[in-house]
Amino acid sequence: MATIFSAEKSLTSQTSDEAVEHEQEQEADEGRSSESYTEIISTLPREKGWTTEYMYQYQGFWYLSTTGVEGVMRVQKHFKARNEDILLATLPKSGTTWFKPLIFAIMNRGRCDFATHPVLTTSPHDLVPPLENYFHQNIAYPNLDSLSSPQLLFHTHISFTSLPQSVINSQGRIVYVCRNPKDVFVSTFYFLNRMADKNVEPLSVEEAFEQFCKGVSFYGPFWDHVLGYWKASLEWPERVLFMKYEDMKKDSPFHLKRLAEFMGCPFSSEEERQGVVHEILKLCSFENLSNLKVNNTGTFQLGTRKIGKHIFFRQGEVGDWRNHLTNDMVDRLNKIVEQKLSGSGLTFHDSVER
Ligand code: A3P
Numbered sequence: 001m002a003t004i005f006s007a008e009k010s011l012t013s014q015t016s017d018e019a020v021e022h023e024q025e026q027e028a029d030e031g032r033s034s035e036s037y038t039e040i041i042s043t044l045p046r047e048k049g050w051t052t053e054y055m056y057q058y059q060g061f062w063y064l065s066t067t068g069v070e071g072v073m074r075v076q077k078h079f080k081a082r083n084e085d086i087l088l089a090t091l092p093k094s095g096t097t098w099f100k101p102l103i104f105a106i107m108n109r110g111r112c113d114f115a116t117h118p119v120l121t122t123s124p125h126d127l128v129p130p131l132e133n134y135f136h137q138n139i140a141y142p143n144l145d146s147l148s149s150p151q152l153l154f155h156t157h158i159s160f161t162s163l164p165q166s167v168i169n170s171q172g173r174i175v176y177v178c179r180n181p182k183d184v185f186v187s188t189f190y191f192l193n194r195m196a197d198k199n200v201e202p203l204s205v206e207e208a209f210e211q212f213c214k215g216v217s218f219y220g221p222f223w224d225h226v227l228g229y230w231k232a233s234l235e236w237p238e239r240v241l242f243m244k245y246e247d248m249k250k251d252s253p254f255h256l257k258r259l260a261e262f263m264g265c266p267f268s269s270e271e272e273r274q275g276v277v278h279e280i281l282k283l284c285s286f287e288n289l290s291n292l293k294v295n296n297t298g299t300f301q302l303g304t305r306k307i308g309k310h311i312f313f314r315q316g317e318v319g320d321w322r323n324h325l326t327n328d329m330v331d332r333l334n335k336i337v338e339q340k341l342s343g344s345g346l347t348f349h350d351s352v353e354r
Contacts (some may be wrong), residue, residue: 003084024083028322037070044069047216050203051196055216059162060224062216067304071132072158079131080165085172086263088128088155092218093187094155094179096155097312099285100124103175106260115165115281120292123309125300126155126354131308133301150174155217172240172323173263179347181222181337182321182330185212189324190314192218195307209329213336224341249304265298272322278325319350 046054047062055062058069081087088097088103103125105112112118118127131154156163160176169172179187189208196202203211215221233242243264248255256277260266267277272289284287289295290313299306321330337348 007130037073038066041066041069042071048203049200050179050211051200053191055199056217059159060206060221061159061162062218062220064218065161065304068132072162075131075156075158076121076162076164076214079165079166079170080166080289081167082152082219083156084169085152085170086166087131087159087172087174088153089174089182089229090155090157091178091220092157093184093191094177095122095248096157096177097289097353098245098248098284098286098316099175099177099243100155101281101289102130102256102259103263104128105152105283106256106263106265106278109276109280117283119289120282121294123294123298124298124312125155125287125309128155130154131156132158133151159219159225160232168209174229174232175243175259175262176233176240177243177245178226178229178236180318180321180350182325182333182350183318184222185209185217186321186324187314187332188212191311195291195302195305195313207322209325213333221340223337226346227341227344230344234345249318253277256281286313289313290316 041056041058045057049064052064053224055064056066057063058072063069063072074139086107087105088096088099090099101124104124105117105119108118132203140219185208189205192208193202197283202208211217212220212222215224216350219225229240230242233240242254243257271277290310292311295313296310300309300312325333341347
């Protein structure tokens with residue numbers, strides 16, 4: 001059978017000797033470092049969380065919980081990037097759940113039949129696993145050294161400046177997807193409310209907006225996250241592709257082809273003639289993904305908690321912020337973002353929305 005390129009698949013492919021050795025190393029590391037992580041985290045700045053007791057700031061970015069920070073520290077310590085890897089990087093609620101299967105389907109076309117495609121039966125978050133989760137304290141981290149497949153797909157929410165040094169040093173490619181900050185805010189607000197701690201009163205939309213404007217948001221500040229990858233994409237265009245959710249919505253075939261080209265596997269004219277681009281877009285459409293049993297039933301492990309898979313699908317539209325933000329909120333956020341991004345060449349226009 002042809003190899004399917006996904007980290008999930010390959011992470012299970014080590015031999016039993018390798019697995020035992022790795023488990024021993026991991027146990028030693030757990031004992032050695034858990035306390036030191038806790039010690040460092042106890043000194044970090046914290047703020048009231050949107051739906052958790054506190055959010056913690058580490059290396060300039062905000063995380064939902066101590067375990068979130070610890071996941072990042074563990075990724076920084078253990079992840080060894082390889083030149084063949086493709087890393088999808090996003091801020092939460094920027095369309096990660098869409099781009100994961102898109103990238104997976106681009107990479108594995110020719111190996112998968114559209115009628116029985118893995119996207120139909122596997123959650124996007126298992127097809128392209130989040131690094132932070134693998135390295136989380138309660139989940140065994142994988143022995144990445146033992147992976148043998150030529151190319152792997154991973155995902156991270158970690159900011160460019162906090163990426164493990166091995167990612168920067170490798171020749172691996174990074175696809176960054178961002179989204180209009182007003183839609184990111186609204187989508188985050190509803191997502192976090194749906195996964196709120198039972199014992200914590202969630203912030204009101206006004207309070208959460210205030211935090212967002214201060215930069216205290218899920219892996220935020222928004223502007224620092226996008227700027228980190230934006231600048232990297234200008235400096236290393238062959239290694240970092242900067243994409244927008246709205247662009248993919250507006251002209252999906254064009255941007256899918258751009259993505260495939262960047263990933264080193266452009267569509268041939270024969271594939272285009274056969275409608276492969278269209279098939280991939282149809283397979284990964286909001287309508288198709290959100291109606292699949294694998295995506296609307298069951299739970300997904302996010303850090304220490306299990307959350308319903310269905311909450312990754314809400315509307316999948318551009319511009320839903322118009323239904324939730326007041327004019328004052330819009331003006332205020334527009335001004336902040338404009339000022340923070342000023343001089344960078346990066347802009348978020350509302351006019352591209354439909
Ligand atoms: P909304 O809350 O605005 O609907 P992430 O995966 O980064 O957490 O982003 C989630 C957002 O992407 C949600 O936005 C979700 O509905 C949307 N989304 C999920 N699958 C999608 C798809 N196939 N096409 C477009 N948007 C999608």
